[in-house]
Amino acid sequence: MVQATTMPRNETGIKAAVARLAAQFGDRLQTGQALREQHGHTTTWIETQAPDAVVFPTSTEEVADIVKICADLAVPVIAFGTGTSLEGHVNAPAGGICVDMMRMDAIVALHQDDLDVVVQPGVTREQLNTYLRDQGLFFPIDPGANASLGGMAATRASGTNAVRYGTMKDNVLSLEAVMADGTVIRTASRARKSSAGYDMTRLLVGSEGTLGLITEITLRLQGIPEAIRSARCSFRSVDDACRAVMMTIQYGIPVARIELLDELSVRAANQHSGLELPEVPLLLLEFHSSDASVVEQAQTFAQIAGDFGGFDIAATSTAEERNKLWQARHDMYWACLGLRPGAKGISTDVCVPISRLADCVSTARAKAEEMGLLAPIVGHVGDGNFHALLLIDMESAEERSKAEAYVSWLNELAISMEGTCTGEHGIGQGKRPYLQRELGETTRFMAALKAALDPDNILNPGKIL
Amino acid sequence: MVQATTMPRNETGIKAAVARLAAQFGDRLQTGQALREQHGHTTTWIETQAPDAVVFPTSTEEVADIVKICADLAVPVIAFGTGTSLEGHVNAPAGGICVDMMRMDAIVALHQDDLDVVVQPGVTREQLNTYLRDQGLFFPIDPGANASLGGMAATRASGTNAVRYGTMKDNVLSLEAVMADGTVIRTASRARKSSAGYDMTRLLVGSEGTLGLITEITLRLQGIPEAIRSARCSFRSVDDACRAVMMTIQYGIPVARIELLDELSVRAANQHSGLELPEVPLLLLEFHSSDASVVEQAQTFAQIAGDFGGFDIAATSTAEERNKLWQARHDMYWACLGLRPGAKGISTDVCVPISRLADCVSTARAKAEEMGLLAPIVGHVGDGNFHALLLIDMESAEERSKAEAYVSWLNELAISMEGTCTGEHGIGQGKRPYLQRELGETTRFMAALKAALDPDNILNPGKIL
Numbered sequence: 001m002v003q004a005t006t007m008p009r010n011e012t013g014i015k016a017a018v019a020r021l022a023a024q025f026g027d028r029l030q031t032g033q034a035l036r037e038q039h040g041h042t043t044t045w046i047e048t049q050a051p052d053a054v055v056f057p058t059s060t061e062e063v064a065d066i067v068k069i070c071a072d073l074a075v076p077v078i079a080f081g082t083g084t085s086l087e088g089h090v091n092a093p094a095g096g097i098c099v100d101m102m103r104m105d106a107i108v109a110l111h112q113d114d115l116d117v118v119v120q121p122g123v124t125r126e127q128l129n130t131y132l133r134d135q136g137l138f139f140p141i142d143p144g145a146n147a148s149l150g151g152m153a154a155t156r157a158s159g160t161n162a163v164r165y166g167t168m169k170d171n172v173l174s175l176e177a178v179m180a181d182g183t184v185i186r187t188a189s190r191a192r193k194s195s196a197g198y199d200m201t202r203l204l205v206g207s208e209g210t211l212g213l214i215t216e217i218t219l220r221l222q223g224i225p226e227a228i229r230s231a232r233c234s235f236r237s238v239d240d241a242c243r244a245v246m247m248t249i250q251y252g253i254p255v256a257r258i259e260l261l262d263e264l265s266v267r268a269a270n271q272h273s274g275l276e277l278p279e280v281p282l283l284l285l286e287f288h289s290s291d292a293s294v295v296e297q298a299q300t301f302a303q304i305a306g307d308f309g310g311f312d313i314a315a316t317s318t319a320e321e322r323n324k325l326w327q328a329r330h331d332m333y334w335a336c337l338g339l340r341p342g343a344k345g346i347s348t349d350v351c352v353p354i355s356r357l358a359d360c361v362s363t364a365r366a367k368a369e370e371m372g373l374l375a376p377i378v379g380h381v382g383d384g385n386f387h388a389l390l391l392i393d394m395e396s397a398e399e400r401s402k403a404e405a406y407v408s409w410l411n412e413l414a415i416s417m418e419g420t421c422t423g424e425h426g427i428g429q430g431k432r433p434y435l436q437r438e439l440g441e442t443t444r445f446m447a448a449l450k451a452a453l454d455p456d457n458i459l460n461p462g463k464i465l
Numbered sequence: 466m467v468q469a470t471t472m473p474r475n476e477t478g479i480k481a482a483v484a485r486l487a488a489q490f491g492d493r494l495q496t497g498q499a500l501r502e503q504h505g506h507t508t509t510w511i512e513t514q515a516p517d518a519v520v521f522p523t524s525t526e527e528v529a530d531i532v533k534i535c536a537d538l539a540v541p542v543i544a545f546g547t548g549t550s551l552e553g554h555v556n557a558p559a560g561g562i563c564v565d566m567m568r569m570d571a572i573v574a575l576h577q578d579d580l581d582v583v584v585q586p587g588v589t590r591e592q593l594n595t596y597l598r599d600q601g602l603f604f605p606i607d608p609g610a611n612a613s614l615g616g617m618a619a620t621r622a623s624g625t626n627a628v629r630y631g632t633m634k635d636n637v638l639s640l641e642a643v644m645a646d647g648t649v650i651r652t653a654s655r656a657r658k659s660s661a662g663y664d665m666t667r668l669l670v671g672s673e674g675t676l677g678l679i680t681e682i683t684l685r686l687q688g689i690p691e692a693i694r695s696a697r698c699s700f701r702s703v704d705d706a707c708r709a710v711m712m713t714i715q716y717g718i719p720v721a722r723i724e725l726l727d728e729l730s731v732r733a734a735n736q737h738s739g740l741e742l743p744e745v746p747l748l749l750l751e752f753h754s755s756d757a758s759v760v761e762q763a764q765t766f767a768q769i770a771g772d773f774g775g776f777d778i779a780a781t782s783t784a785e786e787r788n789k790l791w792q793a794r795h796d797m798y799w800a801c802l803g804l805r806p807g808a809k810g811i812s813t814d815v816c817v818p819i820s821r822l823a824d825c826v827s828t829a830r831a832k833a834e835e836m837g838l839l840a841p842i843v844g845h846v847g848d849g850n851f852h853a854l855l856l857i858d859m860e861s862a863e864e865r866s867k868a869e870a871y872v873s874w875l876n877e878l879a880i881s882m883e884g885t886c887t888g889e890h891g892i893g894q895g896k897r898p899y900l901q902r903e904l905g906e907t908t909r910f911m912a913a914l915k916a917a918l919d920p921d922n923i924l925n926p927g928k929i930l
Contacts, residue, residue: 111818111820112715113711113715113818113819113820114818114819114820115714115715116818155660156659156660156664157660158658162658166635167658169664169667170631170635179910183906183909183910184906185904185905185906185907185910186904186907187904187907188885188904189816189880189883189884189885189903190818190883190884191816191817191818191848191849191850191879191883191884191885191888192816192818192819192848192849193623193627193632193816193848193850193888193889194621194816194885194887194888195620195621195622195671195814195885195887195888195889195890195891195892196885196886196887196892196896196900196903196904197671197892197900197904197908197911197929197930198668198671198672198676198911198914198915198929199621199634199664199667199668199670199671200907200910200911202634202664202667202668203663203664203667203668203914205664206660206662206663206664207663211663222717223715223716223717225717226717246578249580250577250578250580250688251688252687252688252690252691290761292757293758296755349660351654351656351657351658351659352656353576353578353579353581353655353656353657354578354579354580354657355576355578355579383656383657383658384656384657385656385658414656415654418654418655418656419654419655419656420653420654420656420659420660420661421661422659422660422661423656423658423659423660424658424660425660426660427660427661427662431661435661435662438654438661439650439651439652439653439661439662440650440651441648441649441650442650442651442652442662442665443662444648445644445648445650445665445918446662446663446665448917448918449663449668449914449917449918450663451917452913452914452916452917453910453913453914464662464663465662
């Protein structure tokens with residue numbers, strides 16, 4: 001694993017905090033090594049830095065109590081959801097208390113008439129959508145993993161539906177959060193729009209637990225569309241596929257998803273999910289609208305794709321066939337790992353203006369080949385966001401070093417194309433140097449915000465900045 | 466006029482700043498009384514508090530120079546666009562320097578392939594849309610007034626199209642801003658989505674010039690739809706109209722605009738714009754889609770409206786007829802003033818969850834009648850946002866006091882319905898007490914952000930907090 005930066009530990013404070021929390025929480029405060037390591041270990045490529053204890057609150061008041069105890073003693077507090085973040089977001093470089101939110105999993109209030117729902121942070125997106133299905137509603141943000149909604153808000157997650165429905169920043173109406181001094185705030189009313197002061201909602205969304213702990217989330221919902229149609233189309237090159245994407249977006253087709261798999265990813269999907277797709281670059285699409293309109297949209301896309309040499313075009317409105325394709329897309333992380341058993345996956349996450357996408361993806365592929373790296377690419381290409389998953393033997397210092405060089409090179413490339421080093425995974429520990437390179441002096445003002453809201457740096461220290 | 470709070474003046478600093486700015490800017494630094502008063506006086510109902518000088522920069526570097534001089538001398542700096550804000554946003558309660566951005570009116574770069582444009586803050590929305598028309602693109606946010614895009618970003622403006630296209634928060638990709646120490650920052654890359662650290666873009670959008678001066682804006686654009694169809698429908702009661710709105714939204718019809726005029730507003734529009742609409746509550750709608758789809762959407766709406774007693778339903782795709790109706794809607798502020806010549810208009814701006822809209826509007830109307838106030842209501846009802854425009858003789862202490870009591874009562878009502886005191890006008894000077902009542906302790910953290918980014922409180926002091 002790649003070594004993570006450590007920070008000085010407040011041993012006395014930590015001991016005292018664990019004792020005080022144990023007194024209040026009994027067996028909902030755990031210090032066993034395996035459990036602690038699970039709460040530092042995630043899908044990340046960065047080594048585990050376990051917290052000193054894990055506490056399982058069941059209410060906002062309990063979260064506030066935990067933060068107050070830790071604030072008194074200047075002890076780090078790290079919020080934890082499903083542990084599916086990729087950049088070491090839940091590591092404890094200075095030790096401290098992990099707050100596992102997964103027992104706060106209540107759906108607090110569904111407002112069908114307002115198309116919103118209030119949930120606790122431990123509710124997962126699949127749990128929410130199962131609950132909503134009978135009401136004809138759904139929550140569109142889909143990062144692949146069955147992540148907790150608190151974690152998704154904290155990392156400003158998005159995923160395959162973002163091209164149509166936006167990211168978490170667009171779908172959170174309001175938050176309840178525990179701030180660094182233990183104060184519980186609500187960031188906004190339940191109105192669908194507001195000009196009431198600074199946008200505390202958007203400040204906390206994407207703050208990765210460094211400015212406050214999210215204890216309740218009010219989310220916008222969508223009606224389940226009358227018709228859903230999926231389509232796939234193969235291309236002779238990634239470049240052709242990207243150009244077809246660009247034209248589709250410019251043409252104004254309101255695609256709900258438009259995903260790219262390069263030939264390596266298609267091979268991985270064939271192997272992992274038992275598909276028989278041509279092993280060339282592939283676009284997967286989904287259209288949400290009325291019965292007539294989804295067919296029209298799919299046909300217009302097919303025409304555009306044809307102009308760029310697209311072939312083996314297939315479309316279906318059958319739920320079973322759709323689900324098979326999209327399940328394969330969801331399983332891509334694991335499918336790609338199957339291309340090199342035993343390897344660890346390091347995912348890049350650059351996002352560039354869509355006019356630069358074809359160039360960025362093609363250059364990224366050529367560079368990986370040149371460096372001898374196995375790096376299947378999948379992407380939410382409607383947003384200009386794609387992931388190269390580097391398959392690395394982490395025991396090999398040479399491979400680790402090559403991977404780091406590649407990640408650094410690709411992030412710089414995206415930044416030079418007016419893009420970002422992270423479209424949706426967040427900064428965590430892993431991308432801190434790139435945030436500096438991307439935003440420069442702006443990070444000084446981010447640091448001022450952090451110091452203002454968390455003067456003792458107890459909330460998820462060592463992340464973002 | 467209603468008196469505004471004053472703040473202590475730094476006379477020595479102001480004199481020195483005016484002298485230093487005069488030396489650098491020559492006749493682009495003006496101190497004439499009429500011009501200064503124009504820059505404090507806006508469409509607001511709050512008395513004018515003129516700045517001590519108005520400076521007209523033409524570049525970001527010049528804005529940075531101005532801020533550095535003012536920072537050195539602890540002198541207030543107030544950004545100014547078209548002066549169409551409603552809550553005393555550009556008043557100078559502690560005096561200081563007004564920075565008129567209207568000579569920074571360049572369209573810096575149009576990225577057609579990326580559907581975005583980079584503009585200086587003095588570009589107005591009409592100027593931008595005129596420029597874009599030949600490209601088949603448009604910028605959808607339309608607050609009615611031909612406001613500057615810098616001002617619209619600073620107040621998180623929205624307007625008639627927000628139900629479909631969102632508010633400024635959803636349509637600003639990135640900002641360049643001059644911070645309180647004169648540092649120029651860029652808040653984000655030009656990528657369509659990002660998880661790169663704290664959302665500085667959304668923090669500055671809606672900050673009303675209190676955290677930084679916006680010097681460049683990257684905006685998302687939309688393709689001009691293949692077809693635009695407008696519709697109108699009369700109702701026997703505001704309640705029926707609101708229920709039809711709620712059902713239309715729940716039904717998932719992607720209306721581009723859905724606006725309510727109550728009977729007083731319709732009378733005002735008839736008088737001002739020479740229309741002959743039935744003087745009963747009216748909904749005005751617009752649909753953006755393909756030729757077939759706008760007709761289908763308008764028909765579905767007509768069916769829903771019929772269920773709520775809607776009558777005199779008319780729809781048209783002719784540009785001339787559409788423009789006549791929407792021009793009347795845009796002119797409502799002036800049309801309503803015509804109902805009582807000589808009166809001043811005080812606009813409320815509450816926004817509530819849509820399930821509470823019918824109740825909120827009906828109660829607001831009944832209360833105005835009960836208090837003997839003339840208060841036509843217009844609203845962006847698809848978002849739950851409406852304006853009661855109180856027509857007040859500002860010479861009458863009794864009327865002023867009634868108006869203040871009504872505004873306070875309505876804001877409290879909206880807050881009690883989980884809504885906000887401001888859907889789109891912002892806090893400025895006028896709504897500060899209501900922000901406190903709406904968000905309570907949250908405002909303490911807003912104050913911490915302000916102190917962190919502007920420790921000497923030089924950026925538009927006396928606003929929001």
